[in-house]
Amino acid sequence: MSKIRFLILVLFFSFSFAANAGYLDGTLLRAKGDIKVYLINNNTKKWVSSIEVFNFRNFKWQSVKVVSKKEVASIKEGEPIVLESASPHSSPKATEGTTTPIPSVSSVPLIPAKVNLQFPAPDYIRADWLISHITSNFGRIGQRIVFKYSDEEADKIENFRLYEKKPGHAYFVRVATFEEMPSTGCEDIDIDGEWMMTEAGQCGYWSIQRIVPPGGRDAVAYLPAANYSEGEYIYYVVGADKDGQETRPSSETKLMFLSPVDILSPTDNQRTAGIYPTFKWSIASSWPVDSTPDYLIMISDDKNAQIPLWTKQMKVTEGNQDKSFIYDGLGLDFTKQYKVYIYGHYRKSEHDPDFVSIPLTIPEFQVKSSSPWTFVVSGLRALFSGYFDFSR
Numbered sequence: 066m067s068k069i070r071f072l073i074l075v076l077f078f079s080f081s082f083a084a085n086a087g088y089l090d091g092t093l094l095r096a097k098g099d100i101k102v103y104l105i106n107n108n109t110k111k112w113v114s115s116i117e118v119f120n121f122r123n124f125k126w127q128s129v130k131v132v133s134k135k136e137v138a139s140i141k142e143g144e145p146i147v148l149e150s151a152s153p154h155s156s157p158k159a160t161e162g163t164t165t166p167i168p169s170v171s172s173v174p175l176i177p178a179k180v181n182l183q184f185p186a187p188d189y190i191r192a193d194w195l196i197s198h199i200t201s202n203f204g205r206i207g208q209r210i211v212f213k214y215s216d217e218e219a220d221k222i223e224n225f226r227l228y229e230k231k232p233g234h235a236y237f238v239r240v241a242t243f244e245e246m247p248s249t250g251c252e253d254i255d256i257d258g259e260w261m262m263t264e265a266g267q268c269g270y271w272s273i274q275r276i277v278p279p280g281g282r283d284a285v286a287y288l289p290a291a292n293y294s295e296g297e298y299i300y301y302v303v304g305a306d307k308d309g310q311e312t313r314p315s316s317e318t319k320l321m322f323l324s325p326v327d328i329l330s331p332t333d334n335q336r337t338a339g340i341y342p343t344f345k346w347s348i349a350s351s352w353p354v355d356s357t358p359d360y361l362i363m364i365s366d367d368k369n370a371q372i373p374l375w376t377k378q379m380k381v382t383e384g385n386q387d388k389s390f391i392y393d394g395l396g397l398d399f400t401k402q403y404k405v406y407i408y409g410h411y412r413k414s415e416h417d418p419d420f421v422s423i424p425l426t427i428p429e430f431q432v433k434s435s436s437p438w439t440f441v442v443s444g445l446r447a448l449f450s451g452y453f454d455f456s457r
Contacts, residue, residue, distance in 0.1 A: 088140075093124060102136065104146060110137065112145040114233075119291070122146075124424065125171040126291050130328070164270050178303075178311040184220055187302050187315035189213035195274070196321055197409065198373055200365040203369035203406035204427045208441070209274040212302045212315055214248050216269035221249050222312070224305040227260060227273055230295025241273065248304065259286060273302070283284070290422045290425045293322045297418070319418035323349040326407050326422050329387065331430035340396035340432045345389040346407045347421040352383040357409035358420065361389060366401045374403075381409070399434040 088094070092105040093113075102119065103110035112117050195207030211226065214220075224244050228237040241260035246253050251268040254261065256276065261284075265272040275286040285361040298320040304312040330345040331337050344362050352358050357380045363373035374395040397403065 087367045089164040093129045094132055094137060094140075095129050096132065096137040098240065102129055103140075103142075105140070105426050106143070109143040110140045110142045114145040114147050116307045117249075123256065127287075135425065140338075141302055150446045158341055159291065172185075174254070178305075179250050180313060181308075181310035182313070184222055184304055184312040185215050186313035187304070189216045190300070190302060190315040191415050192300050192320045192419060194410070195285060195287070196408065196421070196423075197285075197364060200346045200368050200373070200404060201289045203363075203404055204422065204424050205289050206293070206423055207275060207285045207287045208298070208320060209272060210302065210318065211265050211270065211272050213270050214250055214304060218249055221247060222304040222306055223247050224307075225262065225271070226305055226311065228244050228301050228303070228314075230297075230299040232294040232298065237299075237301070242305075243273075266291050273383070290325050290423050295324055297321055297340075303349060321351075321418045321420040323351045323420060323422040325349075325426040326409065328405060328407055328423070328424050328428050329424075330389075331405065331428055332445050333426065333428040333430070335430045337429070337430060337432045339433050340399070341392045342397070342430065342432060343389055344405065344407065348381060348385045349385050349409060350386075352409075352411060352420065353413070354383065356383045356411050356413070356420075357381065358409045358422075360388065360407065362405070362407050364392075364397075364403050364405050366398070366403050369372075373406075397432045399432050402427050403427055 088105040088108075090106050094103045094105060094110065095101060102113045102124070104113055105111075109397055113122070113124065129316055129405075141207075158447070162402055175301045190212040192211065193209045197205065197207070212226075223246055224242065225246060226239055226243070227241040227248070229240045230237045241257040241262075243255040243257055243262040246262060247256050248269075250264075254263045256262075259275055259277075260273055261276045262271055264270070275288075276284045277286045294383050299317050300320075301314045301317050303314045306312075326349070327347040329346075329347065331342055337343075345358075348360075352382075360381050361376060361378050363376045365373050367374075375392070377390065379390065404427050406427055407424060409420075411420045412418070
């Protein structure tokens with residue numbers, strides 16, 4: 066009987082160890098299809114609450130282990146990891162030659178600015194995700210806000226302010242102030258930190274986009290998915306008079322960053338079975354009900370290429386968990402290394418939120434060599450597509 070009890074205890078402790086997967090302190094985890102990253106400490110998972118925390122702790126995205134949602138859910142959760150910030154009521158006074166630390170603005174509401182009712186509010190606003198198909202920008206994305214303000218001389222102002230509310234934050238934050246930008250002008254530019262404001266091709270229309278400092282008209286900041294949090298990015302714009310009083314705000318506009326695409330096949334450094342690889346990827350679960358988002362697959366064999374080697378676009382019904390597609394271009398070259406980029410995008414209209422789902426990592430793969438006859442068939446397929454069936 067004692068032997069049986071001993072075996073039961075061994076099995077119990079083995080199961081307990083397996084259930085927690087034996088993660089060492091300091092392990093970084095995320096669930097498949099979810100962008101939330103957790104730090105394991107004393108068999109407890111702690112949510113890394115923002116990209117600022119991730120970078121401050123010198124975490125590396127390559128170190129994040131992807132596991133099942135069930136496995137993540139089975140681990141006891143502790144308090145989230147947040148940045149320590151100064152209290153807004155106890156900031157030290159600045160002395161000559163020093164600067165005053167800026168407290169965290171995500172938890173403190175802004176003091177409302179005085180409103181000058183003499184000036185109109187911006188009467189149009191739209192936020193866009195900027196998606197580049199240049200190989201070096203695979204898995205990266207930018208942001209742009211376009212708005213319209215009166216070009217009437219009587220409404221002339223020269224300052225504009227951009228406000229943002231990030232996912233999980235309770236309040237809006239002023240992220241940029243643009244000065245000496247006459248609303249009656251048609252060509253101008255101003256940069257505040259990582260944001261740039263320029264004319265948008267027509268008098269009265271303006272474009273604000275995130276840039277790579279020190280900036281310039283073509284310096285769009287295409288940032289990796291790890292720089293964003295899942296959820297709503299909400300923006301509005303106001304004008305400001307010479308005394309700092311604001312116009313009434315524009316309406317709010319939203320960008321929706323959905324859970325990332327997991328490219329399931331081909332995997333990184335994989336050599337596929339043939340010259341016609343099968344692409345398989347996860348579908349985000351938060352697309353609008355009854356929507357049909359577009360998913361784009363593209364591959365490139367040149368890190369400096371301005372356009373992909375091959376692209377395929379398809380609509381996917383909301384509600385699917387994953388999707389597969391067999392490459393239908395010319396047979397790939399077994400001597401080359403390819404990158405694959407798959408992302409989803411949906412927008413019902415310019416007045417509705419802009420949704421996107423992009424991958425956190427971009428796999429590189431190769432194909433196995435094939436007989437010369439395979440390349441002949443590949444060429445014939447491309448030449449006589451629609452007339453003959455070479456698959457028989």
